[in-house]
Amino acid sequence: xxxxxxxxxxxxxxxxxxxxxxxxxxxPHHPSTHGVIRFILHLDGEIVVRATPDVGYxxxxxxKIAEKLxxxxxxxxxxxxxYVAPVNCNVGYALAVETMGNLEVPERATWLRMLxxxxxxxxxxxxxxxxxxxxxxxxxxxxxxxxxxxHIFDLMEILTGTRMNNNYVRLGGVxxxxxxDFFEKLSKYLDHFVxxxxxxxxxxxxxxxxxxxxxGIGVVKAEEAIHFSLSGPNLRGSGVDIDxxxxxxxxxxxxxxxxxxxxxxxxxxxxxxxDRYDVRIEEMKQSEKLLRQILSRIKDGEIQAKVPKKLILxxxxxxxxxxxxxxxxxxxxxxDGKNLTPYRVKIRTGSFTAMTTLSxxxxxxxxxxxxxxxxxxxxxxxxxxx
Amino acid sequence: MKYSIDICDKLVQLxxxxxxxxxxxxxxxxxxxxxxxxxRKVIQIAMSNPELKFNFLNxxxxxxxxETSEEGEIKSRGxxxxxxxxxxxxxxxxxxxxxLPDLNPSVDSVDDIFGSANWFEREIYDLLxxxxxxxxxxxxxxxxxxxxxxxxRKDFQEKSSxxxxxxxxxxxxxxxxxDNL
Amino acid sequence: xxxxxxxxxxxxITSIDDVLGWSxxxxxxxxVFGLACCSIELMHTGGPRADIERFGAxxxxxxRQSDLIIxxxxxxxxxxxxxKLLYEQMAEPRYVISMxxxxxxxxxxxxxxxxxxxxxxxxxVDIYLQGCPPRPEALLEALxxxxxxxxxxxxxxx
Numbered sequence: 058x059x060x061x062x063x064x065x066x067x068x069x070x071x072x073x074x075x076x077x078x079x080x081x082x083x084x085p086h087h088p089s090t091h092g093v094i095r096f097i098l099h100l101d102g103e104i105v106v107r108a109t110p111d112v113g114y115x116x117x118x119x120x121k122i123a124e125k126l127x128x129x130x131x132x133x134x135x136x137x138x139x140y141v142a143p144v145n146c147n148v149g150y151a152l153a154v155e156t157m158g159n160l161e162v163p164e165r166a167t168w169l170r171m172l173x174x175x176x177x178x179x180x181x182x183x184x185x186x187x188x189x190x191x192x193x194x195x196x197x198x199x200x201x202x203x204x205x206x207x208h209i210f211d212l213m214e215i216l217t218g219t220r221m222n223n224n225y226v227r228l229g230g231v232x233x234x235x236x237x238d239f240f241e242k243l244s245k246y247l248d249h250f251v252x253x254x255x256x257x258x259x260x261x262x263x264x265x266x267x268x269x270x271x272x273g274i275g276v277v278k279a280e281e282a283i284h285f286s287l288s289g290p291n292l293r294g295s296g297v298d299i300d301x302x303x304x305x306x307x308x309x310x311x312x313x314x315x316x317x318x319x320x321x322x323x324x325x326x327x328x329x330x331x332d333r334y335d336v337r338i339e340e341m342k343q344s345e346k347l348l349r350q351i352l353s354r355i356k357d358g359e360i361q362a363k364v365p366k367k368l369i370l371x372x373x374x375x376x377x378x379x380x381x382x383x384x385x386x387x388x389x390x391x392x393d394g395k396n397l398t399p400y401r402v403k404i405r406t407g408s409f410t411a412m413t414t415l416s417x418x419x420x421x422x423x424x425x426x427x428x429x430x431x432x433x434x435x436x437x438x439x440x441x442x443x
Numbered sequence: 444m445k446y447s448i449d450i451c452d453k454l455v456q457l458x459x460x461x462x463x464x465x466x467x468x469x470x471x472x473x474x475x476x477x478x479x480x481x482x483r484k485v486i487q488i489a490m491s492n493p494e495l496k497f498n499f500l501n502x503x504x505x506x507x508x509x510e511t512s513e514e515g516e517i518k519s520r521g522x523x524x525x526x527x528x529x530x531x532x533x534x535x536x537x538x539x540x541x542x543l544p545d546l547n548p549s550v551d552s553v554d555d556i557f558g559s560a561n562w563f564e565r566e567i568y569d570l571l572x573x574x575x576x577x578x579x580x581x582x583x584x585x586x587x588x589x590x591x592x593x594x595x596r597k598d599f600q601e602k603s604s605x606x607x608x609x610x611x612x613x614x615x616x617x618x619x620x621x622d623n624l
Numbered sequence: 625x626x627x628x629x630x631x632x633x634x635x636x637i638t639s640i641d642d643v644l645g646w647s648x649x650x651x652x653x654x655x656v657f658g659l660a661c662c663s664i665e666l667m668h669t670g671g672p673r674a675d676i677e678r679f680g681a682x683x684x685x686x687x688r689q690s691d692l693i694i695x696x697x698x699x700x701x702x703x704x705x706x707x708k709l710l711y712e713q714m715a716e717p718r719y720v721i722s723m724x725x726x727x728x729x730x731x732x733x734x735x736x737x738x739x740x741x742x743x744x745x746x747x748x749v750d751i752y753l754q755g756c757p758p759r760p761e762a763l764l765e766a767l768x769x770x771x772x773x774x775x776x777x778x779x780x781x782x
């Protein structure tokens with residue numbers, strides 16, 4: 058008996074299956090690692106009839122705080138927008154302000170920024186994939202991922218000064234320099250990382266239970282992904298090959314050579330949860346390739362340009378976007394041309410739009426598949442609530 | 444970023460006789476400004492016209508426009524919304540802006556054209572108080588349901604407590620600070 | 625000859641309070657209440673390098689089975705009622721570690737309109753741990769400090 062999600066959905070829409078619905082609360086506190094997000098599920102037995110996500114449990118009013126601080130003082134708050142990949146958010150904000158104010162960035166600083174971004178991209182995808190396995194019930198791959206993240210944290214501590222919430226980027230450059238010892242350590246770590254990825258794929262990626270839990274679950278076709286404004290690995294998992302590092306040329310990504318990884322329907326339909334997992338694994342390998350190229354091109358030089366201490370941006374507005382590990386990270390900055398503080402900062406994150414697919418896609422799924430689908434989207438709560 | 448003045452000119456030309464003007468022409472991001480009554484029609488044309496085909500919604504943001512006098516008094520001038528749309532093949536973008544009045548600001552919702560628009564509009568309704576007509580689901584999203592006020596407005600005053608929890612924290616070291624002794 | 629020298633090596637004399645304190649402090653089961661950035665460091669503390677389970681502290685998902693709640697992250701007004709409910713569901717004796725600046729006093733977000741300025745406005749706190757976020761070693765030190773507090777408690781006398 059092979060009943061698909063489509064059959065169940067069509068039966069729900071005509072008439073409720075048995076008429077006895079219970080309301081279950083997957084409350085804001087739950088043992089998953091994605092943060093405080095709540096679902097109100099109406100269930101008919103094991104099948105979801107209606108699902109309502111409820112967010113805002115981590116709304117820390119970062120956008121209102123931005124209106125009280127000068128541009129350079131807002132940098133630590135951008136770390137906390139996505140605390141799993143802080144350097145990416147730092148760079149996104151710095152590029153938006155620098156584009157609006159026509160500030161220059163020295164070459165070595167841009168290379169160092171790209172190094173930080175790709176290293177945090179690897180760390181973020183490791184946590185995303187590890188959290189997916191924990192939600193499916195396997196704790197061991199998560200601890201393997203944490204072990205690798207500890208090595209990456211050691212490297213980030215040498216590069217930026219702290220393990221997490223690095224606050225590494227300043228307007229016009231980066232905050233501290235590194236010497237060649239760090240590049241040797243990074244190169245040795247990348248050699249080890251290739252072997253780890255091979256072991257990880259054999260441990261979990263080709264595991265029959267893992268494949269059966271994920272294949273065919275939550276299929277998002279390409280038109281639906283564009284309709285719901287998915288971005289990042291979620292969009293590429295559905296077959297659309299858009300990568301903001303290639304379309305909007307920022308930093309020096311046009312000088313480097315890497316592939317845009319697209320989901321191919323390896324075990325099920327194109328755009329199912331296994332594809333989104335596979336895109337993240339392949340992207341980690343592409344990031345490793347990028348890191349080696351950056352190591353061969355980085356030269357000596359200055360790390361911080363001269364930026365006026367009291368920076369006032371010219372009047373106007375700008376929306377600038379970069380590719381964060383969870384999708385498109387956009388900063389919309391409005392300046393009134395007179396004050397040291399911005400008039401308005403709006404942050405647009407990839408997880409926010411990924412949450413909009415839920416009330417449509419969860420209909421007709423079983424409860425265990427709800428968790429598998431939600432974990433494959435790799436949503437973190439601070440990106441949704443800010 | 445891929446904004447170009449040619450795309451804005453083409454959009455203005457294709458939506459005529461509806462009037463649209465381009466502001467910030469020489470800057471890095473030209474904005475096509477339309478009035479609130481025709482916003483939905485302009486967005487529908489931008490999405491469906493085969494020469495434009497902007498079928499990806501990047502962002503909807505809202506701002507409270509105010510003037511501050513020398514004494515520090517804040518006078519509200521209205522609200523402004525910004526829609527950023529992109530093409531799904533090469534990701535070039537266009538920006539459409541709209542200005543709303545101060546009293547009862549409202550505009551038509553676009554949540555049947557783009558699937559993600561509903562949550563963007565809910566956030567703007569919650570934090571700024573702009574109403575979206577014919578929206579499928581307009582309620583608060585970030586703040587608790589019994590919250591009073593719209594915090595991102597420039598004249599928002601914080602209350603002294605919320606359901607019994609105080610909103611400020613006493614300084615524990617105040618009693619032993621040098622200037623208090 | 626004193627009594628101690630007469631006894632064989634595997635017998636020792638102590639007080640009931642000491643034994644109870646020793647056994648209770650080495651099995652403090654904690655509830656995972658990770659809200660924000662500090663929850664990542666909480667996960668790393670449970671990870672392979674700074675292993676919290678070697679102290680006997682096992683993570684639990686439900687308040688009914690835990691002695692300790694580690695509040696890691698920023699508490700907002702929307703979440704505050706849930707924290708109160710979860711704390712009241714824990715059985716006594718129960719302890720609270722407030723991890724990070726945001727739960728100590730509001731931290732970086734103390735000028736925000738939606739953040740509770742310190743978790744001790746809602747529940748009583750035993751150990752305040754500062755840091756943004758605190759390192760895993762700092763969390764282990766907080767746990768050891770709590771163990772010191774538990775050891776000194778006269779559990780059988782009210």
